[in-house]
Amino acid sequence: MPSGETIMELRHVEKSYTRRRWPSAPETLRAVDGVSLSIRSGETLGVVGESGCGKSTIGQIASLLLQPTAGSLAFRGRPVSLDRRSARGPLRRQIQYVFQDPYASLNPRRTIGRLLEEPLAIQRIGSRAERKERVLRMLGRIGLDAAYARRYPHELSGGQRQRIGIARALMLSPDFLVLDEPVSALDVSVQAQILNLLKELQEELSLTYLFISHDLNVVHYMSDRVAVMYLGRIVELADVHDLYAAPLHPYSQALVASIPAEPGAAPKETEIIAGELEDARHLHAGCAFRARCPYAHERCGQPPEWTEVRPGHFAACHLWTADPRGARGG
Amino acid sequence: MTNTGKADAPVLDIRDVRLELATGSGRSLPVVDGVSLRVGKGEIVGIVGESGCGKSLLSLSVLGLLPPAIRFARGEILKRDGQALNRLGAAGLRRVRGKEIAMIFQDPMSALNPSLTVGRQVAEAIRLHEGCSRREAEARTVALFRKVGLPRPESLLREYPHRLSGGMRQRVMIAMAVSCRPELLIADEPTTALDVTIQAQILALMKKLREEDGTSVLLISHDLGLVSGICDRIMVMYAGKIVEEGPAADVLRRPAHPYTAGLLASIPLPSKKGSKLLPIEGSVPALHERGQGCAFASRCAHAMARCTREAPAFGYAGVSHAAACHLLEEEGEIVHAIR
Numbered sequence: 001m002p003s004g005e006t007i008m009e010l011r012h013v014e015k016s017y018t019r020r021r022w023p024s025a026p027e028t029l030r031a032v033d034g035v036s037l038s039i040r041s042g043e044t045l046g047v048v049g050e051s052g053c054g055k056s057t058i059g060q061i062a063s064l065l066l067q068p069t070a071g072s073l074a075f076r077g078r079p080v081s082l083d084r085r086s087a088r089g090p091l092r093r094q095i096q097y098v099f100q101d102p103y104a105s106l107n108p109r110r111t112i113g114r115l116l117e118e119p120l121a122i123q124r125i126g127s128r129a130e131r132k133e134r135v136l137r138m139l140g141r142i143g144l145d146a147a148y149a150r151r152y153p154h155e156l157s158g159g160q161r162q163r164i165g166i167a168r169a170l171m172l173s174p175d176f177l178v179l180d181e182p183v184s185a186l187d188v189s190v191q192a193q194i195l196n197l198l199k200e201l202q203e204e205l206s207l208t209y210l211f212i213s214h215d216l217n218v219v220h221y222m223s224d225r226v227a228v229m230y231l232g233r234i235v236e237l238a239d240v241h242d243l244y245a246a247p248l249h250p251y252s253q254a255l256v257a258s259i260p261a262e263p264g265a266a267p268k269e270t271e272i273i274a275g276e277l278e279d280a281r282h283l284h285a286g287c288a289f290r291a292r293c294p295y296a297h298e299r300c301g302q303p304p305e306w307t308e309v310r311p312g313h314f315a316a317c318h319l320w321t322a323d324p325r326g327a328r329g330g
Numbered sequence: 331m332t333n334t335g336k337a338d339a340p341v342l343d344i345r346d347v348r349l350e351l352a353t354g355s356g357r358s359l360p361v362v363d364g365v366s367l368r369v370g371k372g373e374i375v376g377i378v379g380e381s382g383c384g385k386s387l388l389s390l391s392v393l394g395l396l397p398p399a400i401r402f403a404r405g406e407i408l409k410r411d412g413q414a415l416n417r418l419g420a421a422g423l424r425r426v427r428g429k430e431i432a433m434i435f436q437d438p439m440s441a442l443n444p445s446l447t448v449g450r451q452v453a454e455a456i457r458l459h460e461g462c463s464r465r466e467a468e469a470r471t472v473a474l475f476r477k478v479g480l481p482r483p484e485s486l487l488r489e490y491p492h493r494l495s496g497g498m499r500q501r502v503m504i505a506m507a508v509s510c511r512p513e514l515l516i517a518d519e520p521t522t523a524l525d526v527t528i529q530a531q532i533l534a535l536m537k538k539l540r541e542e543d544g545t546s547v548l549l550i551s552h553d554l555g556l557v558s559g560i561c562d563r564i565m566v567m568y569a570g571k572i573v574e575e576g577p578a579a580d581v582l583r584r585p586a587h588p589y590t591a592g593l594l595a596s597i598p599l600p601s602k603k604g605s606k607l608l609p610i611e612g613s614v615p616a617l618h619e620r621g622q623g624c625a626f627a628s629r630c631a632h633a634m635a636r637c638t639r640e641a642p643a644f645g646y647a648g649v650s651h652a653a654a655c656h657l658l659e660e661e662g663e664i665v666h667a668i669r
Binding site (some may be wrong): 050051157158159160174186188190191192193195196198214216217218221222233240244251253257258259260261262263265272274 | 526
């Protein structure tokens, strides 16, 4: 169970990329635009959003793989100094990242055993024999036979490879794991195996997960709290039950409405949201969702304030800042 | 026997098709084996299965688009007038493609020519099949763009594919596919590369085409949830064979094959929050590991001795709901081989 203490905190984090192509004026793309997020120890915080919304960038920043352009990070209350490699090194043991594509993230010329041993070797943990012992123990833990240590990534199925990806992230016994679309490349029957494994590991090892996915059912199943992102900003954050049962932001409402009905149930008769994610280069002031929003209003030209609408349920939408009682769409 | 012009004739009738992969050692392994299915007029039929089950190859075989390594080994694929597509030859198939049967793919970027404007690509299909003037084709393209819900259709004609988003590209593909009012649209994972809100828009568009023009759809997908919302009938494929078929609601509410049941149990639906998922253990057997019996036997919780020995025949699990599983006989259900 989440203990409530904050393990990783992002404060006003921004990440922008500038493209200079002479003679046009430089174009700045804000992949992440002022995101603040506290991840509590022991919880799974889900991040959902469509492609290009910046959810993976958030994951890479939270796992110290990417430096934000502005803003700061704190791990267990201690500010993380991002510019020095030496300062990040020790944190690598505590913060790990699992990639979406387990094939692309495993060196095809190394055996599974070597791939799993590598993080220990880099951190100079244990003797060779001890490291080997730990590799074999880990293989057993993720449900693979010890013989797999001598195999190569191409000999494994997608599900087995993702097990290795997870095992590799766990070799240093981290506390905090960023999982970026960890099951998106897998078939449903295998996806369920991996989700079960992640749940078991979390319980056994008291892990904290930042779980990034575009699949709303998967995020619902895995998460304690969920953050919804749209064009680089978090538009809503709530307990998973509240978010799926009573989404506040019109974009979250559209997302939840687009989940297909449970197989065999009567098809949902829902309004389908029109339009598409806008180009992040042409962002204007105010609410980014305004062009697609059925409730858009003049005041949406002003940036909406981050408001705690109900206890623990936050949204950035003028519908809920002006007069919550008179607002529509709840 | 031909059934030319019969109103109730299926727009697509796949009969006992077997596709084989030629291996280096001269052996051929079946990738699709003994598959039969029909798509009626105005019907939306879904083929569901996991990667490697043969669903895409089956759909490619309809229009003669199989990769060179795959051989059409047995069976027949008939279109509505009774012509066998598999014996049509290159020129004949070209007349059918886009005109009577059209196809859209998962990745609209690689299906569009990056060096031609989208307007020109759609107009080309119309001119080739209908022989109309350039101007007329352009006017029809604008109308099509409007129909599939593309914004500012006139100026969009002159845009290149890379300028469009994934959802817009897929709409262009659909516009191109339905430009000659085909009887059947084959859609292979049409929304897999798209975001959820866009996915819902594309599915709504396919339903609209069915309602307005009576277009039949053969939808290939790995996503049971998606298929259940739009399809009239569902075929579940596993390791190259159809293991279950029936009306969508029946198959999903009362799955008769353990594989279908396993797939359903694997989906992390909201109602399963807090409880363990029930995955199908193991993985799909490789092509050369598929033996005599039921291909699912190695992963099946209900497997019996006979399952590894003999391949199960189809048995009825309900009205027009059938599954290929020995359990159906063991449980004393009404059984006949329906093929």
